[in-house]
Amino acid sequence: MSPDPTFCGLKGQSLVYLVTFCCSIGFLLFGYDLGFMGGVTTSPLFLETFGNPDAALLGFMVSSYDIGCLLGAVLSFFIGDHLGRRMMIVAGGIWVLVGAVLQASSFSMAQFLVGRIIGGVGMGHMTTAIPIWLTESASAKKRGRMMAMQLSNLIMGLIIANWVDYGMAKIDGSIQWRFPVALQCIFCVLVMSLCMFLPESPRWLMQKGREVEARKSLAALRGGALDSEIVESEFRDIQTAIMIESHHVSSWMDIFRDGGISGFTRVMTGFNANFFQQLSGVNVMSSLGPYIFQHSVGFDRNQALMVSGGQQIFYFLSSIIPWFVIDRAGRRKLFMLGSFGMGVCMALSAVFIGIGGKGLGYAAVVVLYIYQTFFTLGWQSTLWIYPSEILPLKLRLRGGAIAVVSQWLFTFVVVEITPPMITNITYKSYIVFAAFNFLAIVVVYFTFPETANRPLEAVDLLFADRDGKRPSIWRVVQDSVSKDFDAEYELHRLEQQNSMEIGKKTGEEYEMDEDFKGMSSHVENVN
The missing domain is CATH 1.20.1250.20 (MFS general substrate transporter like domains)
Structure with a gap:
């Protein structure tokens, strides 16, 4: 070991x-x-x-x-x-x-x-x-x-x-x-x-496709083994965020437009x-x-x-x-x-x-x-x-x-x-x-939405579509102070990770984009 x-x-x-x-x-x-x-x-x-x-x-x-x-x-x-x-x-x-x-x-x-x-x-x-x-x-x-x-x-x-x-x-x-x-x-x-x-x-390393180095860096920062639960969970969260963004972000010009995010x-x-x-x-x-x-x-x-x-x-x-x-x-x-x-x-x-x-x-x-x-x-x-x-x-x-x-x-x-x-x-x-x-x-x-105590990947969800529409910044601010929103994010995070695992085992590509939109609609109903 x-x-x-x-x-x-x-x-x-x-x-x-x-x-x-x-x-x-x-x-x-x-x-x-x-x-x-x-x-x-x-x-x-x-x-x-x-x-x-x-x-x-x-x-x-x-x-x-x-x-x-x-x-x-x-x-x-x-x-x-x-x-x-x-x-x-x-x-x-x-x-x-x-x-x-x-x-x-x-x-x-x-x-x-x-x-x-x-x-x-x-x-x-x-x-x-x-x-x-x-x-x-x-x-x-x-x-x-x-x-x-x-x-x-x-x-x-x-x-x-x-x-x-x-x-x-x-x-x-x-x-x-x-x-x-x-x-x-x-x-x-x-x-x-x-x-x-x-x-x-570790997030920059993951973005560059250097997953082995990213896992080592993350494990050291969290004080766990390479395959420990805390490291694996955060590693998957980062992986999920990168997959979501890969469906939307296409160039640096996205800083000047919506770009899906x-x-x-x-x-x-x-x-x-x-x-x-x-x-x-x-x-x-x-x-x-x-x-x-x-x-x-x-x-x-x-x-x-x-x-x-x-x-x-x-x-x-x-x-x-x-x-x-x-x-x-x-x-x-x-x-x-x-x-x-x-x-x-x-x-x-x-x-x-x-x-x-x-x-x-x-x-x-x-x-x-x-x-x-x-x-x-x-x-x-x-x-x-x-x-x-x-x-x-x-x-x-x-x-x-x-x-x-x-x-x-x-x-x-x-x-x-x-x-x-x-x-x-x-x-x-x-x-x-x-x-x-x-x-x-x-x-x-x-x-200004609230970001305290949220995983960086959870903040992305605040800006996701509501019923297929991009939310106003005021709506994002309102959701950012909602405890219901955080609870729903945690539930969906687990669903995403399970879906990714199923996709890996069956060899099917996981359509993160649609799942992300569906989750956003569900959050709308919860709130």
């Missing part, structure tokens, strides 16, 4: 934790890259090196990274499904490494901007592949918690960036800003090294989720925190760096809360709660900063601290796992890339316009972000 498969000597949840740790280092790098420019842009030596750029050009120096990330996500769209989840992360790490070297050694604006864009391409790869890899590796009941733990490390990256900036501000010479830029390299090497020793996504609707849901996360204003604080506290609230540079660093520590502590509630409360409730809290905080910030005064300046700081709690509860961990859950297997990487394009496109817009907004319309900037947060509540309520 062969031993249970392992990777790095680990199996089961211990191995999933190691995958989560690897993903966490990738997102720590993400957070660090978002955060270190906030302090660097207030460094007189940095500004002098590049000719003391005005607010608009300074904003572009920060946001050029987001252009690279957007390009990286677009490139992932075309090559991601060929490379696989792990190799996409490794490829991204190489891009980031090259970009970091170019930035740290810059003496001209052109070289620095090229380095920022190249590094961004790599982060676009990584932020596309990492959430999908973790989502496809973790079990349904623990996906949310694994993602929440990973996202806490994004905040740890922000903390490291802020305090490295603060510490280096005390040192004379260009190392004051070159060292924070170069520090990215350490995280790059670590995440690339770990990836090489961990299991590939509501492809466009599901891709747009992921796109909209990223849109509203960025228009919440979170990257105003993540990428430009010291700048905001210095130019909007009125602190000097030392105070701004201190307050920004303290905010990131508070942010990290807040991020622990989703570890315990994300899988219990579900995605929809947390999205709406987070948007309401962030909207109120942004509105109060507008009032406090608009009236002005030292006391209200401190009050604005407190409110912006609380804002981070609502963001991490509602739109941090939940956002990064949601597109991977909502998308079907064949469109998961490409649809995820489109969602990440939204992430980086609107990150660029927000980071680019924030310095001029703060300069020109001051406190009214916060009113704009408050309005988008309140709008998000309405959009989530009517168009």
Whole structure:
């Protein structure tokens, strides 16, 4: 009898934790890259090196990274499904490494901007592949918690960036800003090294027809033997989903049309989720925190760096809360709660900063601290796992890339316009972000289905036909909160697997398409 498969000597949840740790280092790098420019842009030596750029050009120096990330996500769209989840992360790490070297050694604006864009391409790869890899590796009941733990490390990256900036501000010479830029390299090497020793996504392997490797990977991640019941059951579920999709999905163009699986609707849901996360204003604080506290609230540079660093520590502590509630409360409730809290905080910030005064300046700081709690509860961990859950297997990487394009496109817009907004319309900037947060509540309520605690393959059923017709997104949302629907899925899953076994024994092809439609009609009657 062969031993249970392992990777790095680990199996089961211990191995999933190691995958989560690897993903966490990738997102720590993400957070660090978002955060270190906030302090660097207030460094007189940095500004002098590049000719003391005005607010608009300074904003572009920060946001050029987001252009690279957007390009990286677009490139992932075309090559991601060929490379696989792990190799996409490794490829991204190489891009980031090259970009970091170019930035740290810059003496001209052109070289620095090229380095920022190249590094961004790599982060676009990584932020596309990492959430999908973790989502496809973790079990349904623990996906949310694994993602929440990973996202806490994004905040740890922000903390490291802020305090490295603060510490280096005390040192004379260009190392004051070159060292924070170069520090990215350490995280790059670590995440690339770990990836090489961990299991590939079993779902990607199955999609590529590599069933032996897929079974080994799945057995190791679930901690069972190759032929154990838990491994066999999930293996068949994946097999079933691939068979269903093979009847419908014909090309990558299905992300722009129905394609038999509501492809466009599901891709747009992921796109909209990223849109509203960025228009919440979170990257105003993540990428430009010291700048905001210095130019909007009125602190000097030392105070701004201190307050920004303290905010990131508070942010990290807040991020622990989703570890315990994300899988219990579900995605929809947390999205709406987070948007309401962030909207109120942004509105109060507008009032406090608009009236002005030292006391209200401190009050604005407190409110912006609380804002981070609502963001991490509602739109941090939940956002990064949601597109991977909502998308079907064949469109998961490409649809995820489109969602990440939204992430980086609107990150660029927000980071680019924030310095001029703060300069020109001051406190009214916060009113704009408050309005988008309140709008998000309405959009989530009517168009975001619940995906928590469901097998990835079960989410496909939410979008299946009802009486031969494609359901509206509102109908999908209603079914997604129905317990009857989940019970019927479990019954049908067993029927599908039995039918597949009968088909194998008799040599007949199992018509999954018709059976799937019939089941959808039956669910209509049950509900």
